[in-house]
């Protein structure tokens with residue numbers, strides 16, 4: 001097991017990617033602190049991990065609220081003794097363009113993605129330094145952070161910012177033995193999140209309206225197959241573990257070749 005006796009705090013633990021990453025880290029032996037503004041997403045993730053024999057604590061917390069973040073980090077440390085791994089994954093989707101996006105919505109989206117990662121990194125890194133934990137921090141980015149996506153200005157900008165937040169934090173924290181990396185997911189097969197929701201005791205997600213959109217994404221990706229949250233989870237477990245002890249400031253792309261693609265090439269045409 002890659003993460004035996006480690007404690008991992010994951011933000012944004014919906015049954016989609018955050019839940020998939022939390023379950024994958026738990027499968028490698030980590031105790032999980034699942035943090036979400038939605039009490040159901042924090043608690044259902046933790047309850048599922050406990051139900052299969054793992055250790056987990058759900059904490060309801062808005063990642064943009066400094067007092068709530070400080071309290072969540074304190075509670076996690078009181079419960080499990082320390083935090084070894086932080087995954088900044090919480091997100092607010094809001095697809096709007098630069099011409100149409102109201103200022104308040106821009107601020108809110110940047111706040112959840114970037115300020116949330118800043119606050120959790122600040123408090124968790126300090127907790128690691130105080131306890132001499134040589135920890136690992138992972139920021140979840142997106143292919144939209146590497147490319148110019150139209151009409152998704154807040155998301156693309158914040159995700160691009162997260163790439164250099166990762167490098168800057170990695171350089172600052174290297175003297176404390178703390179590694180900071182990012183992981184780039186892309187359009188994600190929705191089947192697994194529906195299956196996970198059901199395992200967490202919820203209704204299946206109706207995917208009928210979304211299927212044509214995901215089929216469009218699938219047809220344009222080099223591997224002709226979209227990744228699932230568990231693909232990100234296995235990669236996350238690797239990069240936060242000691243197996244990746246010489247990696248810091250790196251972006252790990254789990255994108256089925258999306259970013260590497262030569263732009264005029266159509267992978268559906270053999």
Ligand SMILES: NC(=O)c1ccc[n+]([C@@H]2O[C@H](COP(=O)([O-])OP(=O)(O)OC[C@H]3O[C@@H](n4cnc5c(N)ncnc54)[C@H](O)[C@@H]3O)[C@@H](O)[C@H]2O)c1
Pocket residue numbers: 011012013014015016017018035036037038041061062063064088089090091092112140141142143185186187188
């Ligand atoms: N879904 C995709 O296809 C995709 C593609 C590329 C990258 N990503 C990235 O993967 C990550 C997870 O995406 P997802 O699709 O699982 O998202 P999701 O919407 O299913 O989950 C996001 C979670 O963040 C929580 N959240 C929102 N605002 C919060 C706040 N202020 N404080 C605390 N929690 C808050 C939500 O309650 C939710 O549980 C994100 O960083 C996203 O950018 C997703």
